[in-house]
Amino acid sequence: MQFLSILALFALLTVNARLMAEPSLVITLAGVTERVRTQNPDLAAARLRIGEAMGRMKQAGRLKNPELETSVGQNTDFREGMLELGFSQRFPVTGRLGLEKEISATHLKAAEMEVREVERQLVARANTGERDLDSLVENWQKAVAATVEVPQGYTLRFEGEYLARQEASKRILILFGLITGVIIVLLTGYFRSLSLSLQVMLNLPLALAGALAFTWWKIDNISIATLVGFIAVGGVAARNGIMMISHYLHLMRHEGEAFGVALITRGTLERLVPVLMPALSAGIALIPLVLAPGQPGKEILHPVAVAIVGGLISSTLLDLVVTPAVFFLIGRKAAEKALRLDAQAAR
Numbered sequence: 001m002q003f004l005s006i007l008a009l010f011a012l013l014t015v016n017a018r019l020m021a022e023p024s025l026v027i028t029l030a031g032v033t034e035r036v037r038t039q040n041p042d043l044a045a046a047r048l049r050i051g052e053a054m055g056r057m058k059q060a061g062r063l064k065n066p067e068l069e070t071s072v073g074q075n076t077d078f079r080e081g082m083l084e085l086g087f088s089q090r091f092p093v094t095g096r097l098g099l100e101k102e103i104s105a106t107h108l109k110a111a112e113m114e115v116r117e118v119e120r121q122l123v124a125r126a127n128t129g130e131r132d133l134d135s136l137v138e139n140w141q142k143a144v145a146a147t148v149e150v151p152q153g154y155t156l157r158f159e160g161e162y163l164a165r166q167e168a169s170k171r172i173l174i175l176f177g178l179i180t181g182v183i184i185v186l187l188t189g190y191f192r193s194l195s196l197s198l199q200v201m202l203n204l205p206l207a208l209a210g211a212l213a214f215t216w217w218k219i220d221n222i223s224i225a226t227l228v229g230f231i232a233v234g235g236v237a238a239r240n241g242i243m244m245i246s247h248y249l250h251l252m253r254h255e256g257e258a259f260g261v262a263l264i265t266r267g268t269l270e271r272l273v274p275v276l277m278p279a280l281s282a283g284i285a286l287i288p289l290v291l292a293p294g295q296p297g298k299e300i301l302h303p304v305a306v307a308i309v310g311g312l313i314s315s316t317l318l319d320l321v322v323t324p325a326v327f328f329l330i331g332r333k334a335a336e337k338a339l340r341l342d343a344q345a346a347r
Contacts, residue, residue: 137162168224192343195334200241207237210314211307218306225300229307237315240275244323249346264324279316
């Protein structure tokens with residue numbers, strides 16, 4: 001038996017009472033069924049269709065399909081802290097009763113079961129526009145677990161955007177892990193050194209640090225769009241590391257530079273402009289989106305732009321310091337091995 005709403009409603013009214021902008025509404029377990037039966041117009045229309053179908057089965061003739069003029073609309077723009085009891089059930093089986101020329105007992109029984117199942121459900125909806133949705137729902141879950149005793153036979157589920165976001169985030173993280181492993185394998189083949197490939201991947205946390213910090217400052221909320229921005233800026237950061245280390249190897253092999261401070265300094269300065277120009281051009285192009293929070297049509301583009309700009313700033317600045325320093329500290333043996341094995345990065 002599916003029963004999302006009433007338990008979540010209790011927790012929200014208890015823990016977040018200060019957020020409520022409207023008078024509190026308390027629904028007891030005993031009154032849930034009656035409220036759903038009497039205040040759900042879609043459910044009432046479904047019952048009328050079943051009654052009409054029963055009449056047709058008894059050879060009473062085809063009646064006019066019943067329609068219910070009143071309906072409870074779903075307000076997706078209700079303000080933060082406000083709860084809404086939503087009736088959004090659909091009756092695909094029952095809806096076919098008005099279309100079939102002949103009604104079978106099996107079809108009618110399935111429609112009755114569909115209606116009875118809906119009578120057991122009530123949905124509580126809440127919205128937040130200022131807080132991180134994941135942390136907010138986690139607080140609700142803890143409050144429900146601590147204050148609400150779920151009766152036997154009832155099931156509590158937190159769904160909607162939160163559940164969709166959790167599933168999408170899980171898929172993105174799994175794919176990101178797989179792709180990261182593939183990239184490390186490819187870089188190892190390119191440099192003929194695991195150490196150098198890991199030095200390149202070191203740019204990813206540098207980019208993510210800036211992206212997270214800028215996102216926290218501008219949005220204070222990590223969404224699916226933000227995760228996409230993290231992945232995009234990670235690719236740019238990895239490219240900068242590949243370009244920098246490859247040039248070090250090039251100078252050692254083709255221009256006779258010995259491993260040392262002079263090599264690191266020359267290689268970094270010669271790659272300064274190629275590293276800065278892509279970051280500047282991308283960052284400047286995204287500034288209008290960064291400065292347009294809440295504007296229509298930019299709900300997804302804004303968090304993506306914020307994450308990318310923050311990551312570009314941190315990865316570009318830190319890459320010019322961290323990558324040369326790490327290569328100088330632990331890159332000597334790896335560089336000599338890459339040259340000895342005729343790695344493609346040194347050609």
